[in-house]
Amino acid sequence: MSDALLRTPFPERAGAALKDTFLQEALKIATTKFIDLRKQSFAGFPQGEALRDRARAIKEATLQHLDVHLERLADNVERLGGRVHWASTAEEAREMVLRLCRDRGVRMAVKSKSMATEEIDLNEALEHAGITPIETDLGEYIIQLAHEKPSHIIAPAIHKTKGQVAELFSRELRGEFPADPEVLTAVARKALREKFLQADMGITGANFAVADTGTVVLVTNEGNGRMVTSLPRIHVALMGVEKVIPSMTDLVVFLAILARSATGQKLSSYTTLVRGPRRAGELEGPEEFHLILLDNGRSRQIASTLREALYCLRCGACLNVCPVYRQIGGHAYGYTYPGPIGILLTAMLKGNESVRELAHASSLCGACKDVCPVRIDIPRMLVELREHLDREKIAPWTERVVFKALRRLLLSPTAYRVSATVGRWVQRPFVRQGRLRGLPLVFGKWTKTRDLPPVAARTFRERWKELQ
């Protein structure tokens, strides 16, 4: 994400999003639709709950022996004639792609949608080196033309109207195109078909990689994933190390729940299994296959607070149900991965400093945990993250002082009783229509956008004493 955007503090970014009436409408329609589709899909799928448990168990077990599974994956990819590269950092991963491009004279690369390439800012690096990256997922293509960033993991351009897309295509592709999704899709099909046929390199992420067989698995709806792995002479797949799974038996467990969680489909239109470069006797397919395994802060969490975030399948279900995401959308988060899981992934990849404010962009309602296909306990990790921010003195001092005071108060029955009595007096000027509003000093930050119930006329303890 651009530094300029990140220099604006999160509350201002969120505030701007709240005032954007189109964004508000788009978010409401999109997230509500995704929620309904998911719900319907699981309603007619009684085995879904058991499959979610199994999927979670597979992720847990795989992580427990991640080193073994990665070595197995690498051995099998190499046996099939592919090359495996090991990237500890985003910088190393970028450098590997650039070196491949340089050594092989690559001028243009077509990309299918990949959050991992977003995470390492690959497009900027390629452009800087004089190589043209072309995003081919329709949503990603739109935002690339508009020089923006994705606002949803699976629907990157939900913040744009068809009118805006028509305007953008008319300007960038030189034509007069109506604000009709069907026409605009056809325009993109034609423009991108040429690119698929010309490009030297196809770049993809990976939804899964099967260690047993050395297979990289891509799940797409548009068919661009198939194009970029079938037509260019080189295929580069970039994946986070946590995407490895042991076997094909495991793969079908994930396939059964991934698309249902994301779009409510039983399966996405295309599930593409790639085993290395094209085989002898095969007419089409790349002559070279490269797999880049990306760590970038992931391994640090295997035995740490954010471990469960490594189970994430990137389906986007937790975004749709999150009361915060539904209001502010993906851009306000400011980083590659938005939504509840995005806060945890940002902490993992960019360090705790970067989520000083974001860690609080959650009401801890637990809706995310309920819909997560692998039942990631996001609220628990957010609370732990807040604890860490406090302990590492990353949280603002006012917040730390308030919570320390609160802790003292709640630990001592006397202090609690006294504070209730004092509070009843102090709150008087601020109680309007039965709610606390417009508090002074730092407390005003809370009541600026919400109200609070006042301290009751008689506390529970007082009433309890009378009942005795």
Add this chain to the structure above:
Amino acid sequence: MTGRAEFIERIRREVSKTPGLFGASPAPRPADPAAAAETVRRELAERWPEALERFRAEFERVAGVFHRVPDLAAVPAAIGAIARGHGAKRLVTWDPVALGFDAAPELTRGGLEVVAARAGEEDEAARLRHREQAARAQIGVTGADFALGETGTLILLSGSGRPRSTSLLPDVHVAVFRRDRLLETLEQVGIMLEALHVDPDHTMSGAMSGAMPGAMINFITGPSRTADIELTLTRGVHGPKEVHAVFVEAP
């Protein structure tokens, strides 16, 4: 740059900090995948009509067009009818050996231009020629190695005589299959994929019939689609706008 040893060592170190934290084990794989695949085949030999009905319903639900013909001899006419329906002039197909039938003579008599891939062709000139032909064709004809009832999915293995672009570049994809290709559940697909893995020639699963296997497997569930502009469902973004399944009744 990080080397493999250093990279793995770091992960091993982190992993070793969590001994016994999680007792889960991965999903059990079939002990003998070939035998498990054989069992599935035997069961489906009895139950195929139900699997076919499920496939038809699910395939139509994802906007697939289902056809049923009595035998292989009726396939060219079915393809011809689809072509006429689209005003199509040009077709590309898999190698007739991989398909199990040769539709070219009849379709050509009907005025269509048919280009069939040839097993063994793999040089650069052939590759470019085929790509050009596939990109110009309105219809691509393939077989299907599996047809999955649970989701209405066609599963295609690439290989010699089975180019990847036949089912991808033309506007319309037509897949032809017989009853022995039917599966009921994703779980059975898992068993077949395990069997393919231990048996690279794909003889046990009945797929490929001895042809050289390629590096790609595609699960195709309906036409190419997107909802990226205002969540409006639109078909035929990059891949086919229509998918047809032609079921051949005769075993």
